[in-house]
Amino acid sequence: MDIQDLAQRLRSGERRALARAITLVESSRSDHRALAAELLEVLRDSAPREAMRIGLSGTPGVGKSTFIESFGKYLTGQGKRVAVLAVDPSSSRSGGSILGDKTRMELLSRDPLAFIRPSPSQAHLGGVARRSRESVTLCEAAGYDVVLVETVGVGQSETMVEGMTDLFILLLAPAGGDELQGVKRGIMEMADIILVNKADGDLKPAALRTVADYAGALRLLRKRAQDPADFPKVLPVSALAEEGIARAWEEMKTLWDWRAANGFHQSRRAAQARAWFEDEVRQALLARLTEDPQLRALMGEKAAQVTKGHLSPVRAAAAILERM
Amino acid sequence: MDIQDLAQRLRSGERRALARAITLVESSRSDHRALAAELLEVLRDSAPREAMRIGLSGTPGVGKSTFIESFGKYLTGQGKRVAVLAVDPSSSRSGGSILGDKTRMELLSRDPLAFIRPSPSQAHLGGVARRSRESVTLCEAAGYDVVLVETVGVGQSETMVEGMTDLFILLLAPAGGDELQGVKRGIMEMADIILVNKADGDLKPAALRTVADYAGALRLLRKRAQDPADFPKVLPVSALAEEGIARAWEEMKTLWDWRAANGFHQSRRAAQARAWFEDEVRQALLARLTEDPQLRALMGEKAAQVTKGHLSPVRAAAAILERM
Numbered sequence: 001m002d003i004q005d006l007a008q009r010l011r012s013g014e015r016r017a018l019a020r021a022i023t024l025v026e027s028s029r030s031d032h033r034a035l036a037a038e039l040l041e042v043l044r045d046s047a048p049r050e051a052m053r054i055g056l057s058g059t060p061g062v063g064k065s066t067f068i069e070s071f072g073k074y075l076t077g078q079g080k081r082v083a084v085l086a087v088d089p090s091s092s093r094s095g096g097s098i099l100g101d102k103t104r105m106e107l108l109s110r111d112p113l114a115f116i117r118p119s120p121s122q123a124h125l126g127g128v129a130r131r132s133r134e135s136v137t138l139c140e141a142a143g144y145d146v147v148l149v150e151t152v153g154v155g156q157s158e159t160m161v162e163g164m165t166d167l168f169i170l171l172l173a174p175a176g177g178d179e180l181q182g183v184k185r186g187i188m189e190m191a192d193i194i195l196v197n198k199a200d201g202d203l204k205p206a207a208l209r210t211v212a213d214y215a216g217a218l219r220l221l222r223k224r225a226q227d228p229a230d231f232p233k234v235l236p237v238s239a240l241a242e243e244g245i246a247r248a249w250e251e252m253k254t255l256w257d258w259r260a261a262n263g264f265h266q267s268r269r270a271a272q273a274r275a276w277f278e279d280e281v282r283q284a285l286l287a288r289l290t291e292d293p294q295l296r297a298l299m300g301e302k303a304a305q306v307t308k309g310h311l312s313p314v315r316a317a318a319a320i321l322e323r324m
Numbered sequence: 325m326d327i328q329d330l331a332q333r334l335r336s337g338e339r340r341a342l343a344r345a346i347t348l349v350e351s352s353r354s355d356h357r358a359l360a361a362e363l364l365e366v367l368r369d370s371a372p373r374e375a376m377r378i379g380l381s382g383t384p385g386v387g388k389s390t391f392i393e394s395f396g397k398y399l400t401g402q403g404k405r406v407a408v409l410a411v412d413p414s415s416s417r418s419g420g421s422i423l424g425d426k427t428r429m430e431l432l433s434r435d436p437l438a439f440i441r442p443s444p445s446q447a448h449l450g451g452v453a454r455r456s457r458e459s460v461t462l463c464e465a466a467g468y469d470v471v472l473v474e475t476v477g478v479g480q481s482e483t484m485v486e487g488m489t490d491l492f493i494l495l496l497a498p499a500g501g502d503e504l505q506g507v508k509r510g511i512m513e514m515a516d517i518i519l520v521n522k523a524d525g526d527l528k529p530a531a532l533r534t535v536a537d538y539a540g541a542l543r544l545l546r547k548r549a550q551d552p553a554d555f556p557k558v559l560p561v562s563a564l565a566e567e568g569i570a571r572a573w574e575e576m577k578t579l580w581d582w583r584a585a586n587g588f589h590q591s592r593r594a595a596q597a598r599a600w601f602e603d604e605v606r607q608a609l610l611a612r613l614t615e616d617p618q619l620r621a622l623m624g625e626k627a628a629q630v631t632k633g634h635l636s637p638v639r640a641a642a643a644i645l646e647r648m
């Protein structure tokens with residue numbers, strides 16, 4: 001594989017080159033890992049490009065796909081190039097939701113200004129984090145203006161996505177006050193903007209009430225000193241009726257520009273790079289367990305004893321670590 | 325700390341001893357880790373006790389706390405001792421949901437036959453898995469008949485909980501057919517019994533429709549060859565009205581007894597012990613990164629270069645791994 005050529009085609013905006021590059025960083029084969037590392041270094045040495053990296057979280061049922069379709073089309077309508085990456089390992093068994101992802105974001109996926117990449121199928125969250133970070137970097141190098149990183153988790157994967165984006169958007173559905181309890185405080189604190197979707201038709205009053213409820217809840221949470229006083233914000237949107245999308249985008253831009261003007265993106269990305277480095281070390285260390293044949297044999301032997309109940313998991317682990 | 329004494333008091337059913345033991349296994353201090361390992365070994369050498377380990381998953385808003393309260397009270401009403409463990413790291417920043425956990429399961433928490441333990445505050449999912457597994461073992465050794473392991477995740481933590489329980493229950497709220505799409509196929513496949521909550525009052529018809537929808541969806545999924553043909557099942561419950569709880573318990577018992585009679589719990593627990601061992605090795609390996617002072621210093625140095633943008637995360641990691 002000619003990495004220089006791939007890098008050049010990727011930088012020139014060729015979608016197939018981007019897709020191929022992401023497949024490369026998602027691979028766990030060691031030769032692919034080496035090529036991926038080389039590609040990232042080549043791109044790193046090119047003139048830097050900066051996308052607005054947006055994390056988008058929302059539990060199943062809030063209308064996330066419809067929102068992405070609506071928001072994505074709005075942005076491409078303004079001439080912006082939009083990449084959408086999903087980060088959640090979809091399933092450790094079979095992948096994908098019941099109805100599949102084929103019908104998701106149908107219009108956006110046919111838009112020449114958009115690039116949509118479904119979840120990596122790897123179940124291991126650490127591996128997913130690394131590959132997603134690299135994929136974000138690739139989309140940025142390919143000249144996308146906005147990189148939307150989508151997650152459906154309720155905690156762990158949000159932390160991961162916050163670690164690779166500049167803005168964090170939480171999408172909610174209209175809900176009664178009781179259900180406020182369900183949203184983890186940690187995720188609320190990550191959110192820069194909360195969008196209450198389905199603010200249309202019969203659900204509109206409930207959506208507006210939810211906006212008010214969450215605005216109230218946010219006041220209880222500590223503000224980030226660095227942001228303008230009126231952030232985080234809560235806004236109603238209707239992905240279906242395509243209402244409130246422009247306003248949501250304006251608010252994202254406002255916050256982004258403010259942070260850019262104050263150098264906050266730079267410091268945040270520096271901290272993210274550091275975390276990336278530390279994670280990279282951890283992942284590579286774990287890979288050693290499976291790479292060394294002797295160690296692998298010993299692991300197999302101890303595992304057999306544990307399976308038979310002759311040895312406790314903790315004692316078996318101690319035996320392995322003594323050897324290393 | 326006298327581990328023999330703690331083990332003895334725990335085995336005699338002293339709740340404070342159990343609480344203390346769980347605090348010990350949740351600690352990351354290395355002296356505590358050593359004591360925890362010793363405690364587990366002492367308990368392992370005692371006459372074995374077996375609880376029914378039930379994983380319970382449900383996204384925020386489905387009424388999980390109300391269900392646990394209702395289900396737990398039903399079981400203690402039958403003279404059974406019930407332990408409830410929550411496994412999700414509640415937040416990487418501040419922990420706990422907005423309204424806090426204090427008002428959750430008020431009746432059950434005062435029940436002398438019940439033991440409730442909130443989530444560990446550790447954000448690291450790997451660490452949480454280890455500690456939760458050990459906590460389940462402790463509850464079992466303390467003679468609890470049922471250990472309920474609660475999770476709110478939408479994927480990763482379910483896999484973790486499935487790895488430490490015998491039965492997996494998924495709690496859902498009544499919902500339209502569209503929202504079926506949101507439930508990941510992997511979680512559906514894990515579920516032995518799906519309970520559709522809120523089957524009361526105005527929501528009852530919707531709940532019954534949801535039961536039918538999911539029963540249909542389950543037929544599309546591959547059955548586990550080992551289970552009776554009518555599992556996994558979908559049943560309506562009302563945690564609030566305390567309806568359907570006895571039926572749900574009967575079905576759990578039926579499946580549990582069937583699996584026990586066929587030796588499936590034994591083989592499942594053997595596989596879980598193996599996975600536990602492998603995870604234990606991984607966790608201990610990672611701990612080395614922070615324990616060795618020289619390595620820690622080098623990590624700090626490289627991290628500083630990455631933060632300043634002088635070195636890419638991937639190259640910095642390679643430098644560390646070369647040294648190890």
